[in-house]
Each structure stands twice: as structure tokens, then as C-alpha cells.
Amino acid sequence: MALVPHGGGAGGSAVPLSCPVLTGDNYTIWAIKVEANLDAQGLWEAVVPAEDAAAAVIAKKDKPARAYLFGGLSEDILLQVSSKKTTAEVWASLKARFVGADRVRAARLSTLRGDFDRLVMADGEALDVYAGKISGMAAKYASLGATLDDAEMVKKLLDTVPDDLYTAVAGIEQFCDVETVCFDEVLGRLKAFQERSARRKVALGGERREDQLLLTAAQWEARRRARGGGYDDDDGSSTASGAAGKGRKGRCHNCGVRGHFARDCWKPKKKKHEDALLCDAGDQPSLL
Incomplete structure (x- = not known):
């Protein structure tokens, strides 16, 4: 059921307004939409007459408003209110049914x-x-x-x-x-x-989570341990020649013996720079 504007609207144009269907579970939303549509077309006075409204005007608006309401009712609800002769009676009957006493x-x-x-x-x-x-x-x-x-x-x-x-x-x-x-x-x-x-x-790059930081640190430590074979090597590479050098440890920078790292050396730790200078001074003849 479409509602044609009462009086034709501006310039005689008409914009039909469809009536939502009342199913029994949507009365609140249905009543809001129907009231807005009737009021927009100047037909709400057929439901709630104004104090100064003439009876002839109300009667003229009653028929299109009643027909509009009937167009938005399901068959079982329509049969219960079809005997109501005015729009106000139809509206009051529906309200009493779904809102109650x-x-x-x-x-x-x-x-x-x-x-x-x-x-x-x-x-x-x-x-x-x-x-x-x-x-x-x-x-x-x-x-x-x-x-x-x-x-x-x-x-x-x-x-x-x-x-x-x-x-x-x-x-x-x-x-x-x-x-x-x-x-x-x-x-x-x-x-x-x-x-x-x-x-x-x-x-800011989003929220950083503590568990992600800990996981990254653990991964970094695992990678460092996995690459430990390349530490303290004399030539900076982890393998000397293909598979033969795979897994070999480099030369100890503390005692000079291969097979372990300086951090694992059992000999007293030496001061690299001072020892190097003393060795150079002892081995080379004096110029003076």
C-alpha cells in the first residue's frame, strides 16, 4: 500500500510512501513509521484530531488514512479490525491489542x-x-x-x-x-x-606486547648460539673449506691454540694490547 501525498504536494508532484507491514512483533517500530508517514501527508488528524479541526476536514482525511493502515496489516490482524469504521478506531484497536490496558x-x-x-x-x-x-x-x-x-x-x-x-x-x-x-x-x-x-x-606503530619482545629475544639468542661456530675465528669465516671446515672451532685469541674459544680458555687472560707491545719491544732490536 502506497500513500499518495494529500493535496498533491508542491507543483502537483506525488511521492508514494509505502506502509510497513505489522507482523505482531514489530508494533513499536511500525507505529513510529506509520505516524511519521501520516503526519508528513497531513493525515494524522484522522487519528488524533486537532482541537480546532473541522469535522468535514477530518472526515475527508479519514478514508485515505484508514486505507493506508489497512495496507500495512497482515491478514489475520486485518480481519480483527476490519469492522472499525474510522482511522481513530483502527489505531486505538491496534494499540490496545499490542500495548494493552x-x-x-x-x-x-x-x-x-x-x-x-x-x-x-x-x-x-x-x-x-x-x-x-x-x-x-x-x-x-x-x-x-x-x-x-x-x-x-x-x-x-x-x-x-x-x-x-x-x-x-x-x-x-x-x-x-x-x-x-x-x-x-x-x-x-x-x-x-x-x-x-x-x-x-x-x-605509534600499534601496541607492542611484552610476550612478542620476549619471543624475539629468545629467537635472537637461539640464532646467536647456532652461529657460534663463526666466533673468534682468525679469518672471520665459520668454515675454512667446504664440509671439512663445517663445525670446527676457531683459534683461541688468548693462548693461540685451536679447538676452543677465548671465552672458554683455561689459561690466565692476557691483556692484548700491552702484551703485543711488550713482545714487539723484546723481539725487535733497539734503534738507539
Whole structure:
């Protein structure tokens, strides 16, 4: 069922508005969309007449509005309200069926308050998704005739965000009046802080984990041990000639004997530079 604008619209153009189908489980969303469509076409007065509205005007709007509602009902629901002669009666019947009487309404409102109190942001949940849940609660409150104001929504959002946003929460509570600030403004500030933090992590190369550093050190030590055959060699290579030199140790720089390294030498450690100078002085004849 498509709704043609009442009165033709500007320049006589018409933009049809399709009616969502009421299935029984989506009444809150269905009522919001239908009310917006009827109000946009000037037909909402057929449901809730204005105080100064003339009866003739209301009667003229009633038929297209009633037909529009019928187009959005499933067959079983349509059969139950088909006997209603006016749009207001159809709307009231649907509301009574899905919202219930005052006692049922009070019970549902109590359940909704409990759901709101238990609402917590899950690990890894996107901030927009969680904020949408809070806004959805406000719509459900409105469908039951209650109000969930911005102060309660802001408090719920600030109290249940993850730890990485607590710095932004502290700033908002310090510089903003959380009793009067708009929910959308608080959400925008949190999203801006979250995106700025993400950019900073990327600029710094991301978070470095301690276990990764330890693993790298262990790998480096293993590589150093595996290449130990090339240490302290006299010619700087780990193998002298092909496979014959594979696995051989170099010459000890402390005692000059091959087969072990200077760090493993059992002889007293000598001072390289001083000994070299003394040997040169003792071996060479004096020029004077």
C-alpha cells in the first residue's frame, strides 16, 4: 500500500510512501513509521484530531488514512479490525491489542526499566551499536506513554562504556553538565575521542606486547648460539673449506691454540694490547 501525498504536494508532484507491514512483533517500530508517514501527508488528524479541526476536514482525511493502515496489516490482524469504521478506531484497536490496558502497560514498563538498568556495552561492541540500543529504549518508553530523558541516557552511556573511554568520560563530566547535555553531543564526543585514539595507535606503530619482545629475544639468542661456530675465528669465516671446515672451532685469541674459544680458555687472560707491545719491544732490536 502506497500513500499518495494529500493535496498533491508542491507543483502537483506525488511521492508514494509505502506502509510497513505489522507482523505482531514489530508494533513499536511500525507505529513510529506509520505516524511519521501520516503526519508528513497531513493525515494524522484522522487519528488524533486537532482541537480546532473541522469535522468535514477530518472526515475527508479519514478514508485515505484508514486505507493506508489497512495496507500495512497482515491478514489475520486485518480481519480483527476490519469492522472499525474510522482511522481513530483502527489505531486505538491496534494499540490496545499490542500495548494493552493500563495494568499490562505498567507491567511492560516495569520490565522495560529492568532491561534498561541491565543494559551494558559488550566487549568489542561498536559505540554506535550500543548507542542505538539506548536510543531504541527511549522509543519503547515513548510507545508506552513514558519518557526516557537525555539525562538518564547520558548517565547510562557514561557509566557503561569500556575502560579505554574513561579518559573521555572524565573530561565530559568535568567540563559538561551531564544533567542538561544532549545525548547526541556526548555520543559525538566519545566517538571523536575513540577515533583520535585509534589514529594515535597507528601513528605509534600499534601496541607492542611484552610476550612478542620476549619471543624475539629468545629467537635472537637461539640464532646467536647456532652461529657460534663463526666466533673468534682468525679469518672471520665459520668454515675454512667446504664440509671439512663445517663445525670446527676457531683459534683461541688468548693462548693461540685451536679447538676452543677465548671465552672458554683455561689459561690466565692476557691483556692484548700491552702484551703485543711488550713482545714487539723484546723481539725487535733497539734503534738507539
